[in-house]
Amino acid sequence: MKVAILSGSVYGTAEEVARHAAGLLNAAGFEAWHNPRATLADVQAFAPEAFLAVTSTTGMGELPDNLQPLYSSIRDQLPAAWRGLPGAVIGLGDASYGDTFCGGGEQMRELFGELGVREVLPMLRLDASESVTPEADAEPWLAELVTALRG
Ligand SMILES: Cc1cc2nc3c(=O)[nH]c(=O)nc-3n(C[C@H](O)[C@H](O)[C@H](O)COP(=O)(O)O)c2cc1C
Structure with missing residues (x-):
């Protein structure tokens, strides 16, 4: 199964999580594809059979600049x-932002x-105020995603 990973990141954390997810999905036998600067044409050329969005949140609940153009053209x-x-979404944020916590991920949902x-797993929210190991924190959820996509 071909899984397109769409990522949005300001400082690189979400991009690292996306890269880690690609590695785990490929190891599980999927064909994961991740290009942080993908255009709509790139995604369509890949012909995805499933989606994983991995995005942080900036501003007041906004998507990072590198995901905005793709988001707009898809929309x-x-x-x-x-x-x-x-599909499924990993949202990165910081709970100290209150109402806009993981707003970028919510926009992708x-x-x-x-x-x-179809959202096959509830969004994973990675809170930068709680943990500094987002890639490792995502692993149990990614294992559930593998099961959900196989089913
Ligand atoms: C200027 C700025 C604004 C932010 N705004 C939000 C926000 O509205 N909601 C939220 O949940 N997190 C917010 N964050 C936290 C980031 O989403 C979080 O630190 C994330 O892990 C950064 O990932 P990145 O390195 O991929 O950009 C903000 C961070 C910065 C620096």
Whole structure:
């Protein structure tokens, strides 16, 4: 199964988590693809069969600048071929931001909803105020994702 990993990151943490996820998914027998500067055409050329979004949050609950263009073009076009595909989101944030905690991840969940991508696992929220080991923290959730995508 081909899994497109869409990542948004300001300082590189989410990008590291995305890279780690790609390694684990590939080790589990999936074909994971991750390009932090992917365009809509790049994603469509990969012909994904599942999605994983990994994004941090900046500003007041906003998506990082490197994910904004892809987010906007997906939203404008809503590719019909992606309807019904399985997907899941890892949101990175900091709970001290209160209401906007993991707002970037929430935006990707909403986008998946508009696309008709099925959320197969509740969003993982990685809180920078609680932990400095986000890649390791994501591992149990990624193991659940592997099971969900196989099922
Ligand atoms: C200027 C700035 C604004 C932020 N705004 C939010 C926010 O609104 N909500 C949130 O949950 N986290 C917020 N964060 C926390 C980051 O999302 C968090 O530290 C994350 O781990 C950074 O990941 P990155 O290195 O991939 O950008 C903000 C951080 C900075 C520096």
